[in-house]
Amino acid sequence: MAQAKNGDKVRVHYTGTLEDGSIFDSSEKGADECSDDSCGCGGQAGAPMEFVIGEGHLIPKFEAAVIGLEPGQRVQVSIASEEAYGPRAEEMVAVIERSEIPGDINPEPGQQMEVILQDGSAMPVMVTEVTDTTVTLDANHPLAGQDLTFDIKLVEIL
Structure with a gap:
């Protein structure tokens, strides 16, 4: 065989x-x-x-x-x-102001999103935490x- x-x-x-x-x-x-x-x-x-x-x-x-x-x-x-x-890279985790998220998007933990980088390319991220004022995004592979x-x-x- x-x-x-x-x-x-x-x-x-x-x-x-x-x-x-x-x-x-x-x-x-x-x-x-x-x-x-x-x-x-x-x-x-x-x-x-x-x-x-x-x-x-x-x-x-x-x-x-x-x-x-x-x-x-x-x-x-x-x-x-x-x-x-x-390895997990902590520099791939960012806490941003909730106001930076477009108003038509309601971020929730576990939600996948794309962030557009300065060079125009898209990077997939996972929402890991949401507060009244901030959203934590993790670009590490799950x-x-x-x-x-x-x-x-x-x-x-x-």
């Missing part, structure tokens, strides 16, 4: 967990767990994830873990935060500073 190698287009199922064992993402979520796309599956709940090994669209250690697998085989890989989404473990099953090599 063929083994996955660099350059192969593959489909995998995966479940990602944090150090405490909680699941932060899974390709195997059922439709009943994702009625509004809040899981980020793009409407593909339960569908395997498809990617080309070596293109660099995923965490490199995740991609490397698939190399050598045959369809149906599983592997578990632990990825330190430095090799995943990096998994920054977290060590991750993935259980990966190679479904097929395309």
Whole structure:
């Protein structure tokens, strides 16, 4: 049977967990767990994830873990935060005056927003705290500073 190698287009199922064992993402979520796309599956709940090994669209250690697998085989890989989404950077957290938020937006903790930078590019941020006068925005990736473990099953090599 063929083994996955660099350059192969593959489909995998995966479940990602944090150090405490909680699941932060899974390709195997059922439709009943994702009625509004809040899981980020793009409407593909339960569908395997498809990617080309070596293109660099995923965490490199995740991609490397698939190399050598045959369809149906599983592997578990632990990825330190430095090799995943990096350490949390406190300089990526800003407290701004609530008056700087457009009046038609009512910020709430957990809400994702985009901030337009001076060069015109957009940066995604998460609202983490709201008071009567301030809003705290965090531009760190939600998994920054977290060590991750993935259980990966190679479904097929395309």
